[in-house]
Amino acid sequence: MKYCKKCLFPDTKPELSFDVNGVCDACNYADKKEKINWEQRKNELHEILEKYRNKEQTNYDCVVPVSGGKDSSFQTYYIKKECGLNPLVVNFHPRDFTEIGRKNIEVLKELGVDCIEFSANPVTYKKLSKFGLTELGDSAWPEHIGLFTIPVKIAVAYKIPLLIWGENPQLEYGGPAAVSSSQYLDKEWNEKHGGYFLDKIKPENMLKYGFEKKDLLPYFYPTDEEIKSIGITGIFLGYFIKWDARKQLEIVKKHGFNVLDTNNEGTYTNYENLDTKHVSMHDYFKFLKFGYGRATDHACIDIRNKRLRRDEGLELVKKFEGKIPKKYYNEFLQDYSLTEKEFLEICEKFTNKEIFKTNSDGSLLRDKNNDVEKIKYDN
Known part of the structure; x- marks a missing residue:
């Protein structure tokens, strides 16, 4: 296991690549961002927006998918206030809203926008969450699908051809060059990089696990025919403006965005992953699978934006990352009908034991809090 020489991303991160100097593609893109003509990109954006603006005012100008977090709050602010569009914002309602x-x-609504909050069948949603946890190691699996399918389904239903997403995570967090350089989010991008595991298991595959197709409708992406009939186009706002989450946070805070009084579990920040109770459990399983979690994500971005030195980021990662989230722990076990022993067995199932210290019998070495320890945190 090796780490980027500029930030703290490990080579176990899916789709991340390193150059000959041991620098990850996310850091290399951060350097390229400084050379981009952002004024030209912004002009390109406004040309696109004018093309899709509903000049007769008979429909919405675009769909903006939102979770209510800092990024989607900024998307809504920017499109509504800076660009003067009339967006329809769409939220896939999580089952564990905080x-x-x-x-x-x-x-977010008080920015002056209409909003559709889609609530999926809670019985099916819960079953899918349990399947995601026990079979994929991700209890947030159905939510990650719905976040990308529901806004597009709404766009098709309302005949709104333009969707405006936020950052391209393949740019900010690293990914294949051809994907990260694209301004578009389409069905192919969603299946490979959006709804987690869609490249491995799709909603239609769930029929063999006892689910009925009629109950899975929210998780199906619109057909190619439906997409083409409306001319659906999805773009990343982060392709056209220089994305800086902390600067954007200060903007949305001025419009009422709320943050925590202390840091969120698993990281040192207080402004991200605020909308759902169990997202920290999703991040914990990422730590078990790949050896890094949310604190690493945040530290890497702060390092690239020169807000932290690499050694400072490493200390924050060691301090905050890799602990079983406790704030909603008992509620999580009850919700998923698990004993602590069963939960730890699921954790063990998805842990990459080449990354963590183990006992002589090959089982994970745990401390008194049942937390595990990485073999190495740096090169």
């Missing part, structure tokens, strides 16, 4: 998440959705 109080602060609810507040931030309401704050």
